[in-house]
Every structure is written in structure tokens, then in C-alpha cells.
Amino acid sequence: xxSEDSIKEYLRERAxxxxxxxxxxxxxxxxxxSAIPYSEIQENLKSFDRVTLYRTLNALIDGGIVxxxxxxxxxxxxxxxxxxxxxxxxxxxxxxxxxxACHEVSCVxxxxxxxxxxxxxxxxxxxxEVKGVCDKCCK
Amino acid sequence: xxSEDSIKEYLRERAxxxxxxxxxxxxxxxxxxSAIPYSEIQENLKSFDRVTLYRTLNALIDGGIVxxxxxxxxxxxxxxxxxxxxxxxxxxxxxxxxxxACHEVSCVxxxxxxxxxxxxxxxxxxxxEVKGVCDKCCK
DNA sequence: TTTTCAAATGCAACAATGTTGCATCAAAAA
DNA sequence: TTTTTGATGCAACATTGTTGCATTTGAAAA
Ligand SMILES: [Mn+2]
Ligand SMILES: [Mn+2]
Ligand SMILES: [Zn+2]
Ligand SMILES: [Zn+2]
Numbered sequence: 001x002x003s004e005d006s007i008k009e010y011l012r013e014r015a016x017x018x019x020x021x022x023x024x025x026x027x028x029x030x031x032x033x034s035a036i037p038y039s040e041i042q043e044n045l046k047s048f049d050r051v052t053l054y055r056t057l058n059a060l061i062d063g064g065i066v067x068x069x070x071x072x073x074x075x076x077x078x079x080x081x082x083x084x085x086x087x088x089x090x091x092x093x094x095x096x097x098x099x100x101a102c103h104e105v106s107c108v109x110x111x112x113x114x115x116x117x118x119x120x121x122x123x124x125x126x127x128x129e130v131k132g133v134c135d136k137c138c139k
Numbered sequence: 140x141x142s143e144d145s146i147k148e149y150l151r152e153r154a155x156x157x158x159x160x161x162x163x164x165x166x167x168x169x170x171x172x173s174a175i176p177y178s179e180i181q182e183n184l185k186s187f188d189r190v191t192l193y194r195t196l197n198a199l200i201d202g203g204i205v206x207x208x209x210x211x212x213x214x215x216x217x218x219x220x221x222x223x224x225x226x227x228x229x230x231x232x233x234x235x236x237x238x239x240a241c242h243e244v245s246c247v248x249x250x251x252x253x254x255x256x257x258x259x260x261x262x263x264x265x266x267x268e269v270k271g272v273c274d275k276c277c278k
Numbered sequence: 279t280t281t282t283c284a285a286a287t288g289c290a291a292c293a294a295t296g297t298t299g300c301a302t303c304a305a306a307a308a
Numbered sequence: 309t310t311t312t313t314g315a316t317g318c319a320a321c322a323t324t325g326t327t328g329c330a331t332t333t334g335a336a337a338a
Contacts, residue, residue, distance in 0.1 A: 017305055049317045054296065072209045072266060100263060108257055118247055120274035124239065127211060129266050135259035156334055188288045193325065
């Protein structure tokens, strides 16, 4: 949950104009804990043109503020990056979890570092998507 | 690489009619080591209707013969399942690797079992997608 | 071999996602 | 306040994926 002012500041810090759709998108993403599917974002920002929304998403992904949290399949989900991300370093040390009960997709930090090694392959990036039941739905 | 006859037999074993597009799709998939993106499959089977291709892909996925090897993002890739898969058990103990040099997507078996645990979450399925440089492109 | 019929196909139509070009507009700097 | 670069809206387009329905065909039964 970020205030409108801190969102505007955050954008300008990263050399992005603080336009209404950008502020709207970032407040939407910041007021949720989970990632949001494209269709729902569009629904929430339907006063803006769909093309502009796509350009906005891409601009913010480019700027290291937003990332896709796809979870293989149907819809594309979007979530806020940690403040550590930037245009030039856009790495995530978390997994994406899709709950089969509530269907929420969330970014989850895990303790164990995932180390994959394959003989004669050079590993650059590992992404892990997990399905299961989230803590809220478990209890 | 499977012969046309063994493909037909394989389909009938799983209660699927051995139609031309199914045989065509399976020979295409079996003559490659890597997964194939949808667009390329369509290009190779363009004598068939696009709708039929989609229905074929779904039927074979349903039957435990083919699986998606998505590798987060743009295109959907398809690959043959191991012969162990079936309609009712469709599990894969391998990762999907996308080479940033040759852009091939492949199913790669790894030795280490990936164990993810998150406190208070129930894990059902873990899928791992890795980017890097494949063995062919490394040497 | 011929008959039969459920299953598979092709076609038309549709919906959703995503992209590009271009004229206009506005945020932030000068 | 003016300037100007970058952001927006609109039209048009491409691709992916789905559904309904009439027609055809694979494979089993007769
Ligand atoms: Mn994430
Ligand atoms: Mn695979
Ligand atoms: Zn849940
Ligand atoms: Zn390669």
C-alpha cells in the first residue's frame, strides 16, 4: 500500500513521468498482496485505452518497477517488484505460487536457494512456479 | 523418431483414433529433440485447419501423449511426453530449458530432486524453467 | 467386404490478447 | 509562461484460442 505521492516520487526517481494511468496501475498493484491478472487490471483501469495500458505495463516492466508473475498457462499476472529492482537489474529471488483453492498468484520468498546444475550447460536464470494450497486456504 | 506405424499403434493404445493430423503432429514432435512452438507446428501442418490443430493438441495433451513446455512468456511450446504418462498420470520429472543462444526449448532431466517447502503451504506441483546456454551452444 | 456411428474434421464466426502508426495532448523542464 | 519530449487515444491489424454446426471418416461390428 503506497500513497499517491510516494508513487509519483518513485516513478520520477526512475525517470518515468507520473501520469494518471501509471499512478493508477501502481496503486492497484500496491494495495494487493497478490499478483493481478491482466483482465482484472484492465477492468480496474477501464477509463484508459487498452493500448495505453499495454504501453504502461511495458514501460513499468522496463523500468524495473513491475514484473510478470506468469504461472504457466492462461493469464498473465503482474506484480510489483521489490524496491531493489531497477532498469538494469531486474532479478527476483522468489518463486511464484498459485493457490489451487483461492486461485491467487503470489510472490513468495523462500529460504532455500534453488541451485540447478546441468552438466555442460550454463545456467543464467531459474524460475520456479509452484501450485498448491496457500497458508490462508490451508488453515 | 517414431515410425508412422508405431505412432498409430501408440494412439490406438490410448483410445485415440489415428487420424492424419494426429500422426502428422506426433511424427513432427518425435523427429525433434527439442520442444516446438505453436507457430512452427502450424506452419508444418498448414494443410489442416487451425481449429483442428488446436483440438488435436488438446486431445493429445488430454491423452497424456503431449505436454506444454511453455518457458514463461511469448510462445507456447509443445513436446512429447515420456511413454510413462497417461490420461490419468501426467507428471514430469524434468525441467524446461531455454537456450538464449539457439533459442531451443528442451526437456532436461536433472539428477537433484527439487524440493520446495514453504511454511504453512501445501505444495502440489513444482515447475522449473531455466534460461542459459545449452551444451551444443557451449562448446 | 460392407455397414454403421461415434468421433474427428472443416468452416464460419467470435472473443481476447497484443502490436504499430499517427495525430494530439500534457508533464516537467527551460 | 513557453517549449518539447514523451505519453496518450484511436484506428487498424495480427495472432491465439474457442464454439457451433454440418459433413466426413476411422475402426469396429455385421
Ligand atoms: Mn514475483
Ligand atoms: Mn517437458
Ligand atoms: Zn489460497
Ligand atoms: Zn543452444
